[in-house]
Amino acid sequence: MDGAPTTSGSGGGGGPAPFLLKTYEMVDDSKTDEIVSWSSNKNSFVVWNPPEFARVLLPTYFKHNNFSSFIRQLNTYGFRKIDPEKWEFANDEFIKDQKNLLKNMHRRKPIHSHSNPQGSMVDPERADFDEEIERITHEKAALEANISRSKQQQFSCEASVRRPKAMSG
Secondary structure, eight states, rough: OTTTTTOSSSOOOSOOOHHHHHHHHHHOOOGGGGTTTEESSSEEEEOOHHHHHHIIHHHHHSSOOOHHHHHHHHHHTEEEEETTTEEEEETOOOOOTTTGGGGGGOOOOOOOSOOOOOOOSSHHHHHHHHHHHHHHHHHHHHHHHHHHHHHHHHHHHHHHHOOOOOOOO
């Protein structure tokens, strides 16, 4: 029956998803409060330092260090971004000192469309990320081209300094 509590720790589908447990442990660890912590009302969490979060915490708890992937995963479990000014996320079942609620959270079925699905809160933010990634990719390519040109110019200059002048007049 659906209402029966599951106490088996065997991972037979009754317990919370590993992603949720790891996220809860990461947020709940007071040693990492400068990077990620519970909000003051304890019913959401804030990533205070996304670069450090991606560099230090994600690889510690997950098999990647991609902040965008972490956010996409949060979205599949129904988390929503609370404040447009900071990386604060909430879900009614993700509350400090109520780890038992995690078992009520389930992964949503992915939408198999690359267009903007109606009613999706993620797409404007995703579009912003995609746009930023595109801009940074172009910027990186331009910087690499500049470096390559500079190296070629340096090589040419060094070669001409080493070469004795064939005829001086």
